Amino acid sequence: MxxxxxxxxxxxxxxxxxxxxxxxxxxxxxxxxxxxxxxxLARALGTMPGVYRVDLLTRxxxxxxxxxxxxxxxxxxxxxxxxxxxxxxxxxxxxxxxxIPFGPKDKYIQKELLWPYIPEFVDGALNHIMQMSxxxxxxxxxxxxxxxxxxxxxxxxxGDSAALISGALNVPMVFTGHSLGRDKLEQxxxxxxxxxEEINKTYKIMxxxxxxxxxxxxxxxxxxxxxxxxxxxxxxxNGFDPVLERKLRARIKRGVSCHGRFMPRMAVIxxxxxxxxxxxxxxxxxxxxEKYDDxxxxxxxxxxxxxxxxxxxxxxxxxxxLARPDPxxxxxxxxxxxxxxxxxxxxxxxxxxxxxxxxxxxxxxTSASYLLSIIKLxxxxxxxxxxxxxxHHKQSDVPDIYRLAAKxxxxxxxxxxxxxxxxxxxxxxxxxxxxxxxxxxxxxxxHRVLDNGLLVDPHDQNSIAEALLKLVxxxxxxxxxxxxxxxxxxxxxxxxxxxxxxxxIACCRPRHPQWQRSEEFQSSESDSPSDSLRDIQDLxxxxxxxxxxxxNESANIDTSLDTEDNAADGKIELSSNVxxxxxxxxxxxxxxxxxxxxxxxxxxxxxxxxxxKNIFVIAADGDEPVDCLQTIKTVIEMARNETSGGSIGYILxxxxxxxxxxxxxxxxxxxxxxxxxxxxxxxxxxYYPSLSTEGSSGLPFVVDLVYHSQIDYRWGGxxxxxxxxxxxxxxxxxxxxxxxxxxxxxxxxxxxxxxxLKEASLIPSVKELRKLMRIQAxxxxxxxxxxxxxxxxxxILASRSQALRYLYVRWGIDLSNVVVFVGxxxxxxxxxxxxxxxxxxxxxxxxxxxxxxxxNRSYPLxxxxxxxxxxxxxxxxxxxxxxxxxMVKLGVFKG
Numbered sequence: 001m002x003x004x005x006x007x008x009x010x011x012x013x014x015x016x017x018x019x020x021x022x023x024x025x026x027x028x029x030x031x032x033x034x035x036x037x038x039x040x041l042a043r044a045l046g047t048m049p050g051v052y053r054v055d056l057l058t059r060x061x062x063x064x065x066x067x068x069x070x071x072x073x074x075x076x077x078x079x080x081x082x083x084x085x086x087x088x089x090x091x092x093x094x095x096x097x098x099x100i101p102f103g104p105k106d107k108y109i110q111k112e113l114l115w116p117y118i119p120e121f122v123d124g125a126l127n128h129i130m131q132m133s134x135x136x137x138x139x140x141x142x143x144x145x146x147x148x149x150x151x152x153x154x155x156x157x158x159g160d161s162a163a164l165i166s167g168a169l170n171v172p173m174v175f176t177g178h179s180l181g182r183d184k185l186e187q188x189x190x191x192x193x194x195x196x197e198e199i200n201k202t203y204k205i206m207x208x209x210x211x212x213x214x215x216x217x218x219x220x221x222x223x224x225x226x227x228x229x230x231x232x233x234x235x236x237x238n239g240f241d242p243v244l245e246r247k248l249r250a251r252i253k254r255g256v257s258c259h260g261r262f263m264p265r266m267a268v269i270x271x272x273x274x275x276x277x278x279x280x281x282x283x284x285x286x287x288x289x290e291k292y293d294d295x296x297x298x299x300x301x302x303x304x305x306x307x308x309x310x311x312x313x314x315x316x317x318x319x320x321x322l323a324r325p326d327p328x329x330x331x332x333x334x335x336x337x338x339x340x341x342x343x344x345x346x347x348x349x350x351x352x353x354x355x356x357x358x359x360x361x362x363x364x365x366t367s368a369s370y371l372l373s374i375i376k377l378x379x380x381x382x383x384x385x386x387x388x389x390x391x392h393h394k395q396s397d398v399p400d401i402y403r404l405a406a407k408x409x410x411x412x413x414x415x416x417x418x419x420x421x422x423x424x425x426x427x428x429x430x431x432x433x434x435x436x437x438x439x440x441x442x443x444x445x446x447h448r449v450l451d452n453g454l455l456v457d458p459h460d461q462n463s464i465a466e467a468l469l470k471l472v473x474x475x476x477x478x479x480x481x482x483x484x485x486x487x488x489x490x491x492x493x494x495x496x497x498x499x500x501x502x503x504x505i506a507c508c509r510p511r512h513p514q515w516q517r518s519e520e521f522q523s524s525e526s527d528s529p530s531d532s533l534r535d536i537q538d539l540x541x542x543x544x545x546x547x548x549x550x551x552n553e554s555a556n557i558d559t560s561l562d563t564e565d566n567a568a569d570g571k572i573e574l575s576s577n578v579x580x581x582x583x584x585x586x587x588x589x590x591x592x593x594x595x596x597x598x599x600x601x602x603x604x605x606x607x608x609x610x611x612x613k614n615i616f617v618i619a620a621d622g623d624e625p626v627d628c629l630q631t632i633k634t635v636i637e638m639a640r641n642e643t644s645g646g647s648i649g650y651i652l653x654x655x656x657x658x659x660x661x662x663x664x665x666x667x668x669x670x671x672x673x674x675x676x677x678x679x680x681x682x683x684x685x686x687y688y689p690s691l692s693t694e695g696s697s698g699l700p701f702v703v704d705l706v707y708h709s710q711i712d713y714r715w716g717g718x719x720x721x722x723x724x725x726x727x728x729x730x731x732x733x734x735x736x737x738x739x740x741x742x743x744x745x746x747x748x749x750x751x752x753x754x755x756x757l758k759e760a761s762l763i764p765s766v767k768e769l770r771k772l773m774r775i776q777a778x779x780x781x782x783x784x785x786x787x788x789x790x791x792x793x794x795x796i797l798a799s800r801s802q803a804l805r806y807l808y809v810r811w812g813i814d815l816s817n818v819v820v821f822v823g824x825x826x827x828x829x830x831x832x833x834x835x836x837x838x839x840x841x842x843x844x845x846x847x848x849x850x851x852x853x854x855x856n857r858s859y860p861l862x863x864x865x866x867x868x869x870x871x872x873x874x875x876x877x878x879x880x881x882x883x884x885x886x887m888v889k890l891g892v893f894k895g
Contacts, residue, residue, distance in 0.1 A: 007149040008136060009045055009054045010129060010165075012158040013038040014121060015111035018058045018097060019069050020077045023395045026324050026355040028364065030111050033423050034178065037271055038154050039097070043077040044272060044494035046095025048502060052140060053093055055132065057125050060099035063108040070108075073099055080274055090139045092132075100124040104868075112204045114157055116866035119835035122164045123805070123815050127837075129169065130809060147512045150174050150220075150505050156181060156208045159215035166218055167797035168805040170710045172508040175215045175264075176223040178420035181208035182236040187328070187417070206859040213239050217714070217779045217796045219264040220508045223501070225421035226442040230266050233420075239774035240264075248777065260716025260723075261777035267504050270445065271423055272494030278399070278430045301400040303393055311349050312385030317472045318410035320401065320433070322353040322424050325363075325371040329354075330415045330438075332373055333461050339381030341465035348410070348472045352389040353401060402431040409478060411436055411471045415458050419443055426492045434481035436467045449492070452485040511713070514706050515810060609676050609811040612649035614892060615818045619653035619679075619800060619833050621826030623787050623849045628654065629668045631846060631878060635821055636674070638880045642893050651807070653679040653800045653820075655785035655792055655827055657747050658687050662699055672700050681752035682783045682829060683803040684711065684794035707806055711751060711798040714779040721753050723776060724793060727769075728755060734762065744790065751798065755791040757784075765856035766828045784853050785827035801832035819892060821883075823847025824874075825854065834865050834872060839890045841883065842874040 016030040017023075020039060024031055042056040062071040069075070077095040102120035103109060129148065136146035152174045153162030159175045166173035188199050200206050216222070216239035224230055234240045245263040252258065308314040319338070323329035331354060338350050352374070360368050378387050393401070405412065405428075412428035413436040421442035425435050429446075435453035437443035447455055454467040471478055490496070609615070618635055622628040632652065639648050654661060658680045665672060672678075672689040678701065679686055686704040716723075728741035740759050747754035757763055764772075769782045769791075779796040808815055818838035822830065823846035830850075834840050854861060866872065873889045875882040887893045 007051050008132070008146055009051060009150055009152065010057060010125075010148045011038055011042045011045070011054060011152045011154070012057045012125070012162055012165075013154045014057075014059055014118075014157045014161065015114055015155070016058075017061065017066060017070050017108070018056070019067075020075055020097060024067075024356075025395055028110070029324065029326065029367075032324060034155060037176075037178075037423065039077065040272065040274055040494060041152075041497075042095045042097070043079060044274075044498050045501075046077060046093075047079045048495075048498050050502070052090070052146075053132075053136065054095040055128070056095070056097045057128070058097060058099055059103065059114075059121070060101040061108045062101075062106050064106070066108050070099070075099075092135055092139060098128055100128065111155075111157060112202070115204055115207050115864050116835060116869075118157060118161055118864075119164075119801070119832075120837060120866075122161050122168075123808075123837040125161065125165055126168055126805065126809060127815075129165070130812075145513075147171060149510070150508070152176070153215065155179070156211040156215070159219075160211035163214050163218035164802065164805070167711075167713075167802050168809055170511045170513055170713075172220045172505070172511055173218050174221045174223065174505065175219045177212065177215070178225055178229070180229075180233045180236070181205050181212055183233045183418075185209070186236070200859065204859065204863050207863050209237075210858055213237055213774060216240050216264060217774070221265045221267055221504050223267050223269050223504075225268070225270050226445040227268055228441050228444065229420060230268070234266065237774075238771045239777070239779075241775075241777075242266075244777055257719070260719030262714045262716075262779050263777055265504070265507075267500075268445075269497055269500050269504070270442075270449075270492055271421060271426070272497035273423070273426050273430060273489075273492050274494060275430060275489075301397070301404075303390075303397040303400050304404050306390050306393075307351055307388045307401070307404065310351075310385070310388035310390075314349070314408075316408065317348045318405045318408045319348050319350045319468055319472070320353070320405040320410055320412050320428070321351070321415070322398070322401070322412075323414070323416070325354045325367045325374070327366070327370055328417050330417050330458050332370075332377060333458065334413060334415045334464060335374055335377040335381070335383075335387070337461035337465040337468070338387075339377060339383055340461070341469065344465055344469045344472070345383075345386055347469070349408075350383070350387045351401075351405070352387065353393055353398075354389060356392050358391070398427070399431070402428055402433060406431045406433050406482075409472070409475075411453075411468060411478075413464075413468065414438060414443060415456070415464055416441075417458050422446055426489070429485035429492075430489050432482040432486050434471050434478055434485065436464065436471065446492075450485055450488045452481040452488075513809065514709060608649055609807065609813055612676070612813070613647040613817065615649045615651060615676070615813060617651045617653055617804060617818060617820040617838075619826075620821050620823040620843055621655070621785065621787075621830070621847045621850060622823065623847060625656075625660075625664055627846065629664055631821065631823075631843065632670070633668060634878055634880055635883065636670075638883045638887070641880070642884065642887075649676040650674065651677045651679065651804075653683070653804070653833075655680075655682045655783065655790065657681055657749070658685065658699060658701055660747070662701075677807060679800055679803040681747075681749060681754075682781075682785060682792040682794055682798075682827065683800035684752040684792070684798045685749065686803055686806070706810070707803070708751065710806070711795040713795065713797050715751065715795040716778045716780060717750075720778050720780060720793070723773075723778060724753055724755070727772070731762065731764075741791075747790070751795055753793045755793075757789055757791055760788045760852070763788075766853070767856065767858050781829070783827055783829045785829075787847075787850050788853050799829050799832055801829070801836075804838075819887070819890065823850070825850040828853050830854070831861060831864050835869070836871075838871070839892065840872045841886045841890070842872065843878045843883070844875050846878050 013034065016035045017027065018035055018039060023035055025036060038056060042054045045051055046054040060071060075097040077097060100121055102124055103114060103117035133145040133147050137144050140146060147169060148171050150172050151162045151166045153159040154176050156177060159177060162173050162175065185199065185205050188194060216237055230242060235242055248258050248261055248263050321331060321334055323331060331352060338344055357363055360371055412433040414422055414425055416438050417440065419438050419441040422437060425437055425443055425446050428435060429450055429452055437455055438458040439455040440458065443455060447453065456463045456467050616635060616639060618632050620628065620631045622631060652661060652675055658678060661678060661680060675689060677686060677688055686707045687701040690700045690702045725743060728743065731741045732739055740762050742756045744754035744756045766782055766784050773780055773782060781794050781796055781799055783792045785792055807813060815837040820833055820838055820840045822833050822840060822842055824842055824844050826847045873886045875886050
């Protein structure tokens, strides 16, 4: 079979309770419409021609308070309609839910508490993808592993995970998020009920926002349901500006330099809908009503009688609202509008499908409080006999509820303060229900396509009442809206969604793990416009940028870009620029003679990593180099006392250059051959020991060139370096005579720009510097290291934790047999070294002075670190015996 036509996709949604049938939508705030979206997306993609397999990765939950089905490792998503479905392509084809165990065992927890366990999910997902790539390779790839075409993350936690997995595998990333943290933060602040500190404590909102910023950094494509999401929600982020995005896109098309700046593509693709359960309406509603009257009640769906029992006159048109009991859904304003409009009360009934409950006291505080406020309003306006609010409904009942509303010539309403999309509006339209919906968000686009109702200001209850009254009283308007719904609804089908989605994916440059790349991918090795040299560097052009980090100053960037566009329009000058680039590229290769090593040569030198029983990663950031050396010696001495040589491998992970590390080892009498790998420059370089000294450097190491090419994604190159040099100059100007930031040329490489720092009080925090880079659309990791005396700026896909994942993926090491040794604090990438499937030993007293580097964080370290994990232990000091005790606790050594 041709692997070009048979593709694998990974879709991820981490939180909530996900299963293919009988979804418990509305069970809690985490089990809402996003569950339905990702399941139906995976199922629909699995039926598309050319797609061999789709895996929906989520969390495995084995808790006593949830159904046993959520503990099943795998569930196949059977296609709804197989009439046009291709014949089964193989035993592993189709769409599947794959549940990855991570987080507290035997406990279902809300999404805000999942952040510390994201690394564990990432490692488990990588393990599944690696195994599946081999299986698919045997089935359809002629023995060559078949890697996913795209990693798709949904919501912030899955976006964060997708970025890490995408980087570890070198596979394009796609993201969909219909609800964004910055927008939610603004709404909560406007309500004024909580302080920013309380909001962050409750919702972990700053961690969520940082995950969404990382999503912008790493995504090839961000899918939105509406233009409103782009213009009003994504533009709130440091890393995205609609105007600058259009400027950069235009420059790429013209072949003009972007100076290392990158923006993801924003694609508006409305969610699809499954139509298999929709009963077509033939004829007019009067005929349907007569047919309904002739049928005995016993043939009606049970949910109909459950609703109708609330009404004194069940024959009146039904106003239907379907939402969680959440303040942002604005159901209280709807009840007020209904209760205070007598003509509307006389003409219609109101049905509120607002979640499931046995006892209000057992609901969450927010949901219970909001539901009680609704019930109090019903009592206040004496709406008994006119309002239905059943306690229970199943997901399978929802189509019948829409049908009932349509039979009564009713109206569907979504009065939310803001609705990112409004999938229920699409569902209701499929049954011929006219809509009244909020004018804020996705309903605007839905109404533009369907033209099947009225839009209202959700804060204006009179506007809501007038719109509802108009639709239920004007039968001609109602009929026209119904006909428009049924005529245009096919535009929101899943096949239409998937066709557009796959067309967007096809625009991405194929990226796969390069050490196992098959011949078919060799032809796509050339860079796409967004990754080409001309976009990374154009040394003859000098882009003037604001250095203050104000988002509003992106207009200055646009002006500079426009000015330089004019200067670059001539073909002669453009040709000169290209020649300059080629010359610099050649010189760059000559500067790194040690890199002239092919992957086969490396493979022949590194069989040891695969054979080690355990691998110890020493990543303790000491206050001084001598502290680092002492930690290395202590760990090695402890291990050698316990085991015979050869069963344990060692990896050093540090912010130092390979030259600095070589000198440090020599000063302590250690040989590079004592180690299996070296992660240097804060994770931007990976080296392996060599028996010979290769290249002009004369150092006994070989560099991993595949890792270099993998992390080059969105690396700003010389354009980024020039921005950093200007930034350092601006900091120095504020410091007067003293040079506070000095470019560290000897410590810099092509993928790590290093600066030496003095007077830490005058240096911006890492979050402020990261914000500045994102506003400039420069995608990179900024890391303060060596107790705040050095700054390393490296590619966005590079870090010490990601370098470890790369070694895991490339060499197949077992992460459960890896032990990472860290200090009690460290460089600003410290949090990435904790968590995951590997074990961690925190060495008390080591790197303690680095606490100040973490003083101005966006979120507390406790929000993202699983200190309660059995895989993390702390020593009482950095002595051999103390470390040995920790290893016994972890089960690495026997007591």
